[in-house]
Amino acid sequence: MSKLRHSRLDCTPGCMVEATLALIDGKWKGVILSHLLEGTLRFSELRRRMPGVTQRMLTNQLRELEADGLIDRTIHAQVPPRVDYSLTERGHSLREVLDALRLWGEIHIGLFAQPKAAA
């Protein structure tokens, strides 16, 4: 597991929330997972779809997602190296969570999103 900050024994409200957050949080994981929800992608494809992320970070985040068992990394032994990334079953199971996050964002942040006004 990448980073579970505080002891996961203090399961006061929020423990599991934090535990799950620790998996999908991380600067680019949410975006990566969202992209992979649409299907398998190779490294260069992910890069192209995420202009803002550096190659270092992309590799980094992918490794963490892999370590957390959320994505599979398939290396094809070819002269031009090729690596495919796809969601594991566990990864796919996050769809509902990601959908919940996206849905809330669309409703409560939308396009203008009053950070405090709203009320």
Place this chain on the structure above:
Amino acid sequence: MSKLRHSRLDCTPGCMVEATLALIDGKWKGVILSHLLEGTLRFSELRRRMPGVTQRMLTNQLRELEADGLIDRTIHAQVPPRVDYSLTERGHSLREVLDALRLWGEIHIGLFAQPKAAA
């Protein structure tokens, strides 16, 4: 808004996911929100319920949550100062999201990813 890393204009898959994550992410926000879901709490009560967090960070996170319109901060003019924190309507609307996160964690982490307990 506390920290929306990349332009929220590049709404490729994951944009809203990240936007929402930016609000509830942040080391302690998930836990804070979870606690406040149970009702209004004053500063010291929150501290007591979250042994691991420093006073500085707690204040910090509470301020960000307030700036994002997720919680209300009520100051009572008393000799022993007293400040109550409670969820705004917007904050309460996160319940489903937090529930989704917690539920996923309980199912996909709680069962087999446990260090020793579990099984």
Place this chain on the structure above:
DNA sequence: CTGGATCCCGGGCGATACTG
């Protein structure tokens, strides 16, 4: 094409001390 290794900087975050 994929990704490792290095250098380096800003800031996140903890510890501590002070205030109203």
Place this chain on the structure above:
DNA sequence: CAGTATCGCCCGGGATCCAG
């Protein structure tokens, strides 16, 4: 009780170069 102010460490993460 509920913060604010200051110092300092650590590391996340960008840029760059190298390798299979």
